[in-house]
Amino acid sequence: MNCDRCGADAVMHAAYSGAHLCESHFRESVERRVRRRVREDDLLPDDATPEDPERWVIGLSGGKDSVVLATILDETFAEDPRVEMVALSIHEGIEGYRDESLAACEELTADLEMRHEVVGYEDELGVRMDDVVEDDPENMAACAYCGVFRRDLLETYAEDLGADKLLTGHNLDDEAQTALMNFLEGDVAQMAKHFDASIGPFPDRRESEHFVPRAKPLRDVPEKEVALYCHLRDLPSHMAECPHASEAYRGEIQQLLLDMEERHPGVRHSIMAGYEELSGVLAGEYREDGDNSPDLSPCERCGSKTARNVCRKCELVAAIDTG
């Protein structure tokens, strides 16, 4: 097939839009979607100036999503004095897997001349995921521990690095899965929180005084297209799957959505369009009820913000230490 725009050989066909695109028009289309999302979510506020720039911390795992996000943001904003970018990687203590992906992070940030910080579970929390999986004191999936630790470290370090925003590389498939999981679990409160936490345009959110606001500028681009973009540009990335990956339920939803997309192209886009609108309405309702922003205070042990005396991360670390 030929590119709809220039007639050159097409490298992709998007069934949801009917488009056939050559390499150069495909790359342009991915970049345009990311830039449009940055604009529509108002990531760069009018009051950012060269004297008082906006600082974005980019969660960089070395996987294709965060690598593509960091590359496009760098190419868009590296020369803009109103923006400073820092890449932040987390080492979970997973032998082989994370060492290789950190090598990709280092190569990329050296190419982009972007500041890069690495923090590890072992240094910060005294635990390694390889050991946690062995001991498993709470009888939980690996990702249930890992997600709590990662969220805590990303939040703590984004704050320490003076971030105005924490940007992550979630793609369209990731977000449509999360939306559908919230629907299937009937978790209306979570839908409302999702809007204020990471998917609402900044002027429409009520930002929490407790957390660095998050954003997901890659969330209009399907996973396959992110992978193709990464491959066509030969970006340094690490494609292997984590040996402890255990989100079985998300895996089922992922497969369900892929099957649906095959039969009904565009279903991920329509789920997200409806979900974003609905979560915005719900966020407004919950704010009026005062339920959207629970009282948080410092954890007795580590000082992280929590609705309890001791935060979940400290509880899990204690269980691992005594397990």
Ligand code: SF4
């Ligand atoms: Fe952690 Fe699970 Fe991701 Fe592996 S797949 S890095 S265990 S969250």
